[in-house]
Amino acid sequence: MAFKKNVNLSKKKDFRVKKAKINNNAKDNVKRKKKITLSSEITPDYANEGINWFPGHMEKAFTEIQDKLKSVDIVLEIRDARIPLASGNELLGKSLGEKSRLILLNKVDLADPKIITLWKIWFKNQGIPHLFINCFEKGSFKKVLKLTRQIVDDKKKLSNPDSFKSSSQLKLMIVGIPNTGKSTIVNLLANRTATRTGDHPGHTKSQQWINVDNEFFLLDTPGLIPPDLKVEKHKLWLCAIHAVPDNVLGEELPAQLLLKYLIEIRSPCLLKRYKLDSFDLKIEEIIKKISIFRGCLSKNGLPDFDRVYKLILMDFRAGELGKHCFELPPEDRQPEERRG
Ligand SMILES: Nc1nc2c(ncn2[C@@H]2O[C@H](COP(=O)(O)OP(=O)(O)OP(=O)(O)O)[C@@H](O)[C@H]2O)c(=O)[nH]1
Numbered sequence: 001m002a003f004k005k006n007v008n009l010s011k012k013k014d015f016r017v018k019k020a021k022i023n024n025n026a027k028d029n030v031k032r033k034k035k036i037t038l039s040s041e042i043t044p045d046y047a048n049e050g051i052n053w054f055p056g057h058m059e060k061a062f063t064e065i066q067d068k069l070k071s072v073d074i075v076l077e078i079r080d081a082r083i084p085l086a087s088g089n090e091l092l093g094k095s096l097g098e099k100s101r102l103i104l105l106n107k108v109d110l111a112d113p114k115i116i117t118l119w120k121i122w123f124k125n126q127g128i129p130h131l132f133i134n135c136f137e138k139g140s141f142k143k144v145l146k147l148t149r150q151i152v153d154d155k156k157k158l159s160n161p162d163s164f165k166s167s168s169q170l171k172l173m174i175v176g177i178p179n180t181g182k183s184t185i186v187n188l189l190a191n192r193t194a195t196r197t198g199d200h201p202g203h204t205k206s207q208q209w210i211n212v213d214n215e216f217f218l219l220d221t222p223g224l225i226p227p228d229l230k231v232e233k234h235k236l237w238l239c240a241i242h243a244v245p246d247n248v249l250g251e252e253l254p255a256q257l258l259l260k261y262l263i264e265i266r267s268p269c270l271l272k273r274y275k276l277d278s279f280d281l282k283i284e285e286i287i288k289k290i291s292i293f294r295g296c297l298s299k300n301g302l303p304d305f306d307r308v309y310k311l312i313l314m315d316f317r318a319g320e321l322g323k324h325c326f327e328l329p330p331e332d333r334q335p336e337e338r339r340g
């Protein structure tokens with residue numbers, strides 16, 4: 001409880017400063033778009049200091065989650081398998097205290113299978129209860145409920161070995177950053193359309209209880225961005241996977257980072273998707289070629305950057321640019337990457 005008070009106090013103070021910056025921030029975003037020129041090296045300028053990554057409705061949702069914590073048996077934290085750590089929420093994690101937690105790393109169909117193998121080893125070595133899942137594989141959801149019950153039972157057994165009895169009803173709270181598939185998972189667990197889903201962050205606006213055969217009670221919650229986002233690269237990945245609405249930062253920086261990454265790893269999907277014949281071009285040349293190929297040109301024949309960046313992000317989110325993981329487990333990272 002003391003933790004909750006401290007968090008709220010410091011956040012409220014932060015909020016007043018940030019709120020004042022939001023309007024200016026929207027204007028800055030527009031200015032930044034107009035200013036774009038192609039230089040020999042496109043370096044994202046991380047001038048996003050004024051952006052409010054944790055708006056008022058998220059603070060409210062966070063408080064509501066904390067209020068409900070004591071009444072649930074276990075928390076299912078949904079993350080994105082493409083960024084297994086950066087899609088977590090440290091503040092939320094800390095606020096769980098002793099509450100049981102199962103981490104579900106969703107959208108594994110969009111993630112690089114080789115890197116997922118490394119992550120599975122990492123999570124296992126850390127002793128963190130987890131499952132890598134994707135919502136198109138309905139079979140995996142029986143496993144989710146079985147493991148959920150097992151975690152709750154194991155904890156009960158430990159604290160009360162002599163009079164242990166498995167509960168006939170379990171209350172599960174589903175939390176996580178926006179657009180990771182929380183509501184889709186709730187519907188799959190319930191085996192019906194019990195809550196609305198949609199491919200844009202912030203779809204779920206309020207908490208909702210869903211009864212599954214009087215055995216499981218699922219609490220769907222609105223997505224939360226970690227309020228203490230520090231690593232610039234993580235902010236951009238969260239935008240690229242669409243956990244953050246595109247109008248917050250704009251499409252330019254996430255799309256450029258994505259392109260740079262695909263060029264760096266020499267992604268065959270990038271060449272195939274846009275009929276490119278080489279990676280050995282300056283990034284602005286590649287953007288130009290994509291714009292020509294996809295008909296994203298403005299009247300003066302130059303790339304229509306807004307459209308081409310939108311299109312690159314759309315293709316990536318639909319899996320058209322291949323399966324990728326942007327984070328490696330800490331021990332597999334290069335020394336200079338280990339902090340990010
Ligand atoms: N490729 C892929 N897409 C998925 C998967 N799970 C969910 N989605 C899609 O992700 C989008 C977001 O799903 P939601 O269930 O609404 O996500 P949410 O976490 O509830 O989102 P908010 O309520 O906005 O926080 C939808 O378009 C889903 O179809 C998955 O395993 N793979």
Ligand SMILES: [Mg+2]
Pocket residue numbers: 182183184196197203204221222223
């Ligand atoms: Mg939702």
